[in-house]
Amino acid sequence: MSKVLLDIRNERLSFFTPAGEVKAINDVSFSMNEGDVLGIVGESGSGKSVTAYSIMGLNAEPGRLIGGEIHFNGHRIDQMSERELRKIRGNEVSIIFQDPMTSLNPVYTIGNQIVEVLRLHTHLNRKEQKARAIELLRLVGISEPEKRLKQYPHEFSGGMRQRIMIAIALACEPKLLIADEPTTALDVTIQAQILELMIELKNKIGMSIIMITHDLGIVSTICEKIAVMYAGKIVEYGTVDEIFYETAHEYTKGLLRSIPKLTEKQHEKLVPIDGTPVDMLNPPAGCPFASRCSSCMKICLSQMPEYTHLSDTHYSACWLLQKKELTKGEEEENRG
C-alpha cells in the first residue's frame, strides 16, 4: 500500500477584493498517494491554479485560506508560518509555470538561478552545487551544460527555458511536482518533447505530479487520475478511464463532447461549453453548473448536491446521480 502524500480536506480559499469575496476554492477535498499523477482540468477561472499553489502555501494577495486542512508529506500546510513554508517550497514541492519565457529572471544567469535553490535547501558547497547544476541540465537534455550555465535566459528558446524550469524544480528531488499548464505556451513539437521529458523523469525519480491543463490529450497520456473542477469545486474525480468512459457529471460530459474525436491522436483544446461561467462573486446556492446544464432540475437551483461514490476511485457531485442512487436503492428495497 503506497503512502498518502497529499490530503486536502474541505479547503476554502477566498480573494477579498474591493468588489467582494471571490470564493475561488469552495470546499475542495482530494488526496494523492506517493507516485500518483493527477490531472486537474476545468475551464479558465475554475480555481485550478489557486488550488495547486495553496499546496505550497502560495496565495496571491488578497487571497486567504478560510477553512479546511492541507496535509502534505507530514506537514500541516494550512498551519505553517511563512518561514516554515519556505523550507518546503522548491524542496519538497516544486512548481513549473505556464510561460517559460517570463518565468526566469532576465538579469541573472541560469546557473545562478539553479544554484539559488540548491543553496537554500542543501548543504552542498560551491563546487558541488555547480556539479549538481551541470548534472541537472544534462538530466533535462540540455547539451554543453558547462557553457550554458553562464548564459542568460534570453539566450534560450522557449522549450529550452521550460527545460531549465524543470531542472530548477527537480534540483532538490521534490516529492511533488506541480505543473501548471507547462506546455500551453510552447509550439506543438516542443510540447511533445517536454511531456516526454516529464514522463521520463517521473519514472526515473519517482515523484508525484499534479498536471494542470486544458489539454485532454495530455491528461490521457500522462495522468492516472483526473479531478474536474468547476467554479471552485471538484465536480468529478476518477481514473482516466472512469472520466472518459463512465463520465458521471454533466459538466464533464460537456467537456468531452466539445472535443471532436477522442480516438484521434491529436491534442485537442477544450472548447468552452455554451453559456457563461459562474459569477464567482455571487455564486448560486445550488449546483454551480445549473445555469448551463441541460438536465437541470428544480432541486439543482436551491441545493448543492453531495458526492455520489460510483466506485472506490470515482465520485461526482450531481443530483442526477443522487436520484439514480435513490431509485436503485428503492428497487432493491422493493425486490427485498
Add this chain to the structure above:
Amino acid sequence: MSKFILKRLGFAVLTLAIVITMTFFLMYLIPGGPFLSEKAPTQATLDALNAKYGLDQPVYIQFKNYVVKLFEGDFGMSLKQRGRTVNDIISTKFPVSAQVGGLSIIVAVLVGIPIGSYAALHRGKFWDRFFNVLSTTGIAFPSFVMATVLIVLFSVYMKIFPSYGLEAPINYVLPVLSLAVYPMAYISRLMRSSMLDVLGQDYMRTARAKGVSQFRILFKHALRNAVLPVITYLGPLIAYTLTGSFVVEQIFTIPGLGKEFIKSIMNRDYPLVMGTTIFLAAFVILMNFIVDIVYKIVDPRIKLN
C-alpha cells in the same frame, strides 16, 4: 565591445564638431559685443581691443584660429576676466558645481529609490498616497521656488542653515536640498512604477516558489530589474546637475560653473561661452556613454551597438 566604443567615439567627435561650429557662428549673430557694457569706450580703444583679441578679422578666420588652438587643448583667454584663461576658469568652477550637484544626486538616489520601492510594496496604503502627494509637489516646484522656500523656512525663520556661500559643510545643506528635490521626486515615481511592474512579473512568483525569502526576493530579484529606468534617467541628470545650476548657484551665491556660463553669455565673453559649451557637451556625451555601459552590466539583454 571595442567596436561599440569606437563607434561611440566617432559619434562623439561628430557631435562635438557640430556643437562647436553652431555655437561659434550663432554667438556672433547675437547683437552686442564684449566691450560694449557699462561705460562706452572710445572708438580707438575699441579698435585696439578688437585687434588684440583678433575680433577684427573675418569670422571664418576667427573660427579657423579658434579650432587650431582648440586642438592644442587651449580654450583661449577670457575677454572679461583679465588675465584668466578659460581652462583655468572651468577647472576652478567645475569642481564647485560638481560637489554640490554630486551630493544632490546622491541624496536624490538614496532617498528616491527606497521611497519608490516602499510605495510600490504598499500600493494604495497610507504611505503610498502620502509619498505620492509629496512627490507630485516635489515635481511641480521649480528649483528656484524650492530654494526660496527653503531659505525662508530654514535660514530666515528657524536660522538653522546659512543661505549663502560654501564655507562649512552646513552651508551645503540648502543648495543640495533645493537641487535634490526634483530628481528625488522623479526617481521615487519612476522607481514606484517600475517596481510595481517588476512585482507582477512571473519570475517573482518563481522566486517565491523556490523558497527564497522576502528580503532576498526584493533585493536580489526585484531591485536589479526595477532600477533599470532609473539608470537611464541618471545619465542626463548627472550631466546637467554636475555642471551646475545657474538659478541655484545665483540664489545661494555659489561660485560654480552654471553661474559662470550664464554670466559669460550676458557678457559676450566669446571664448568662455565656447569653452563652457564644449565642456558641457563633452560631459553630457561622456555621461551617456557611461550609462550605456552600466546599463549593459545590469541588464545582460542589452546589446551594445
